[in-house]
Amino acid sequence: MKFAKRVAETQNAGLNDLYTAPDPQQISFAGGYPDLAMFPQAALQVAMDHAMANPAAFQYADSWGYRPLRDQLATMMQADGIKTSGEHILITQGAQQGIDLTARLMIDSGDGLVVEAPTYLGAMAAFNQYEPTYYEVPMEDDGMDLVALKKILMTHSVKMIYTVPDFQNPTGAVMSLEKRRALVRLANQFDVLILEDGPYRFLRYEGTSLPPVKSFDTQGRVVFLGSMSKILSPSLRLGWLIADPEIMAGIEALKGAADVESSALIQRGVTEYLAHVDFPAHLTQLQDTYRDKRDVMLEALHRFLPADYTVTEPNGGFFLWLQGPAGLDMTQLQRDVLLPAHVSVVPGRNLAPSHTTQNGARLTYAAPAISDIEPGVRRLAAALSHAAARAQVK
Amino acid sequence: MKFAKRVAETQNAGLNDLYTAPDPQQISFAGGYPDLAMFPQAALQVAMDHAMANPAAFQYADSWGYRPLRDQLATMMQADGIKTSGEHILITQGAQQGIDLTARLMIDSGDGLVVEAPTYLGAMAAFNQYEPTYYEVPMEDDGMDLVALKKILMTHSVKMIYTVPDFQNPTGAVMSLEKRRALVRLANQFDVLILEDGPYRFLRYEGTSLPPVKSFDTQGRVVFLGSMSKILSPSLRLGWLIADPEIMAGIEALKGAADVESSALIQRGVTEYLAHVDFPAHLTQLQDTYRDKRDVMLEALHRFLPADYTVTEPNGGFFLWLQGPAGLDMTQLQRDVLLPAHVSVVPGRNLAPSHTTQNGARLTYAAPAISDIEPGVRRLAAALSHAAARAQVK
Numbered sequence: 165m166k167f168a169k170r171v172a173e174t175q176n177a178g179l180n181d182l183y184t185a186p187d188p189q190q191i192s193f194a195g196g197y198p199d200l201a202m203f204p205q206a207a208l209q210v211a212m213d214h215a216m217a218n219p220a221a222f223q224y225a226d227s228w229g230y231r232p233l234r235d236q237l238a239t240m241m242q243a244d245g246i247k248t249s250g251e252h253i254l255i256t257q258g259a260q261q262g263i264d265l266t267a268r269l270m271i272d273s274g275d276g277l278v279v280e281a282p283t284y285l286g287a288m289a290a291f292n293q294y295e296p297t298y299y300e301v302p303m304e305d306d307g308m309d310l311v312a313l314k315k316i317l318m319t320h321s322v323k324m325i326y327t328v329p330d331f332q333n334p335t336g337a338v339m340s341l342e343k344r345r346a347l348v349r350l351a352n353q354f355d356v357l358i359l360e361d362g363p364y365r366f367l368r369y370e371g372t373s374l375p376p377v378k379s380f381d382t383q384g385r386v387v388f389l390g391s392m393s394k395i396l397s398p399s400l401r402l403g404w405l406i407a408d409p410e411i412m413a414g415i416e417a418l419k420g421a422a423d424v425e426s427s428a429l430i431q432r433g434v435t436e437y438l439a440h441v442d443f444p445a446h447l448t449q450l451q452d453t454y455r456d457k458r459d460v461m462l463e464a465l466h467r468f469l470p471a472d473y474t475v476t477e478p479n480g481g482f483f484l485w486l487q488g489p490a491g492l493d494m495t496q497l498q499r500d501v502l503l504p505a506h507v508s509v510v511p512g513r514n515l516a517p518s519h520t521t522q523n524g525a526r527l528t529y530a531a532p533a534i535s536d537i538e539p540g541v542r543r544l545a546a547a548l549s550h551a552a553a554r555a556q557v558k
Numbered sequence: 559m560k561f562a563k564r565v566a567e568t569q570n571a572g573l574n575d576l577y578t579a580p581d582p583q584q585i586s587f588a589g590g591y592p593d594l595a596m597f598p599q600a601a602l603q604v605a606m607d608h609a610m611a612n613p614a615a616f617q618y619a620d621s622w623g624y625r626p627l628r629d630q631l632a633t634m635m636q637a638d639g640i641k642t643s644g645e646h647i648l649i650t651q652g653a654q655q656g657i658d659l660t661a662r663l664m665i666d667s668g669d670g671l672v673v674e675a676p677t678y679l680g681a682m683a684a685f686n687q688y689e690p691t692y693y694e695v696p697m698e699d700d701g702m703d704l705v706a707l708k709k710i711l712m713t714h715s716v717k718m719i720y721t722v723p724d725f726q727n728p729t730g731a732v733m734s735l736e737k738r739r740a741l742v743r744l745a746n747q748f749d750v751l752i753l754e755d756g757p758y759r760f761l762r763y764e765g766t767s768l769p770p771v772k773s774f775d776t777q778g779r780v781v782f783l784g785s786m787s788k789i790l791s792p793s794l795r796l797g798w799l800i801a802d803p804e805i806m807a808g809i810e811a812l813k814g815a816a817d818v819e820s821s822a823l824i825q826r827g828v829t830e831y832l833a834h835v836d837f838p839a840h841l842t843q844l845q846d847t848y849r850d851k852r853d854v855m856l857e858a859l860h861r862f863l864p865a866d867y868t869v870t871e872p873n874g875g876f877f878l879w880l881q882g883p884a885g886l887d888m889t890q891l892q893r894d895v896l897l898p899a900h901v902s903v904v905p906g907r908n909l910a911p912s913h914t915t916q917n918g919a920r921l922t923y924a925a926p927a928i929s930d931i932e933p934g935v936r937r938l939a940a941a942l943s944h945a946a947a948r949a950q951v952k
Contacts, residue, residue: 165664165717167664167808168663168666168669169666170662171662171663171811171812174811174812174815175807175808177811177815195618197618200616200617203613203616205613205616208610208616209611212610216599216602216603216606217603219594219595220594222599222602222791223591223594223597223792223793224591224792224793225793256817257651258817260815260818261817264815268562268564268565268687269561269562269565270559270562272562272563272564273667275562286814286815286818289811289814289815290816292815293662293812293815323559323560385559397617397823398617398618398818399616399821399822399823399824400616400821400823401818411559417565417569417571418565418568420680420683421568421571421658421687422651422816423650423651423652423658424652424654424792425795426651427794427795429793429794430821430823
């Protein structure tokens with residue numbers, strides 16, 4: 165039997181780079197896991213219990229999602245700058261399904277798709293299934309390089325631009341206010357859909373939040389994706405998608421075809437949770453915890469890293485980007501040096517369609533215990549120094 | 559912005575036929591909902607509570623699914639005749655996602671896909687996204703017409719055959735033992751994948767269960783789909799997919815790209831539930847309840863239906879098929895006569911790619927209260943008689 169063409173591309177996306185073989189001694193800076201200690205376990209348990217008291221929580225509901233939850237999310241997103249309402253929000257299986265459904269809506273085989281370089285591995289895994297023609301826009305400290313973007317839009321047919329404007333995965337960069345405005349202008353000019361992926365938006369550790377790209381949308385061409393995975397619990401598999409009616413009608417049909425609907429049980433539980441807790445206070449706790457971890461991580465990296473390595477300094481989110489000397493192959497380094505030293509990262513090779521980011525790596529400070537961060541960085545730095553020394557000897 | 563080609567096809571699948579506008583007076587024989595009173599609410603609540611006591615239940619897990627649950631399902635399916643183990647089972651968002659992922663694995667635009675006529679609407683909604691070339695095989699009382707199937711396989715290139723061998727959606731038919739064996743032989747001969755969708759398998763009301771088609775698989779070319787939606791609760795969104803290693807490797811990559819993984823929280827809850835209850839006894843309760851409902855439904859249909867209508871008499875599952883006179887348009891009848899009379903069915907038009915099943919309809923006895931079934935059938939029969947009388951006058 166011959167599989168569909170899309171399969172090989174998807175299998176080669178490198179999703180397994182996010183996970184490494186079990187090693188109890190390993191300190192992992194790889195997977196984008198939230199800190200296990202930060203789940204509001206008791207409050208979620210109470211909320212789920214309330215939800216389960218109603219037999220309707222166990223029945224089919226609808227593919228849009230539970231309306232009271234969609235209204236709560238609308239209120240939250242309005243406060244964040246997006247003019248929306250519950251009827252323009254659809255519940256997804258995490259933001260990942262939002263990426264999949266939006267690509268499914270837009271991309272026929274060969275269609276142009278712009279991604280940041282480097283970008284989120286899981287997004288490319290979803291995109292690959294629709295066999296796009298990729299165009300890469302380099303990341304800068306203040307978000308994607310719009311000069312490069314404009315050049316692409318002027319010379320190629322593009323259907324969609326994928327961006328993580330807040331605490332980008334994997335660089336941690338935030339797109340500037342001016343670039344957010346200009347990005348929408350370019351999308352209007354060249355008739356392109358913008359897919360704005362915002363799972364880290366509510367995890368800012370200092371400074372002032374910038375409005376979502378969606379808030380500048382004048383023509384209904386920005387799709388915003390939110391997620392509870394990093395700010396509440398990933399096993400709820402609860403994301404949301406905000407779009408204008410024409411786009412939403414298509415997305416809703418695709419959602420029904422993909423998995424009928426998301427769990428009414430989970431949705432009712434989260435509705436109860438949001439109704440009865442101080443969610444902003446919960447977010448503040450997360451911000452305080454992750455800020456501390458980031459600080460420990462950056463201090464250790466600055467102290468111990470070899471001189472020819474640099475790191476980004478994110479103001480929020482889960483990730484920073486480690487950049488090594490040109491020509492370095494971080495995938496090889498991970499296999500030969502880091503894993504044997506019981507430390508892991510996400511090698512950069514698969515984080516851009518062209519694989520030109522192979523001398524970089526994504527590191528997270530969110531998942532490891534704070535007491536493991538400095539020892540982990542020491543291992544990492546020692547392994548990198550040792551590898552460099554060995555390479556010079558050759 | 560122009561959507562991908564697959565979108566229009568998916569939007570036109572007619573999924574909305576399964577639902578009708580809210581009407582508190584309506585007795586619905588349309589949606590395939592389980593009986594709300596049959597959810598083991600208290601036991602599920604206890605099980606979920608146990609699961610939530612462990613913070614790992616709120617963390618990411620993996621795209622295969624929770625191994626203890628996969629092992630439990632393997633034991634259940636082994637007892638049902640499929641030689642398998644936990645490592646060959648992947649957890650999906652209901653069986654619907656299993657349909658989507660298997661089609662995604664196999665179907666490039668234009669590839670041949672065989673479906674039963676009539677078939678499950680939601681399956682076609684999923685298939686449409688991959689733009690197959692459909693071939694229809696008529697349903698007979700003992701399952702699909704294998705003479706017609708063989709003719710198709712000899713004259714066309716086909717990648718996949720979709721079948722619901724047990725209590726078929728929408729006819730209620732069961733594929734005979736001989737046809738199950740012959741179907742696998744044909745698939746082997748013509749190098750085709752069989753997608754066996756089995757959500758109703760454990761809902762047999764009399765007679766002896768036949769082994770799954772997968773149990774006759776000698777070349778690893780049958781994918782079996784199971785689901786908790788009809789036998790436990792649909793809002794758990796918990797299905798499972800059994801496949802051999804090569805197929806499974808592709809499916810697993812596609813699952814990760816689609817939505818990362820299914821909820822570890824739900825999976826741990828169901829694991830607790832299955833470990834602590836007498837699940838066969840729960841199934842017996844369901845069988846007793848639905849058998850009674852089916853009996854009431856069939857008795858009423860036989861008493862009240864106009865003479866030129868026939869119905870199938872299923873030994874299990876949720877559905878029977880109402881067949882009207884040739885030339886009848888059940889979609890029009892639903893709109894003009896049934897809905898005004900506060901009764902609804904699923905019109906047959908969208909239940910086959912060729913729309914040739916438009917003089918039939920799918921009826922369920924599972925969801926309505928047992929006391930509503932006879933009154934609902936009386937309304938239905940009266941409306942059909944009235945419409946026939948009016949048509950003759952014209």
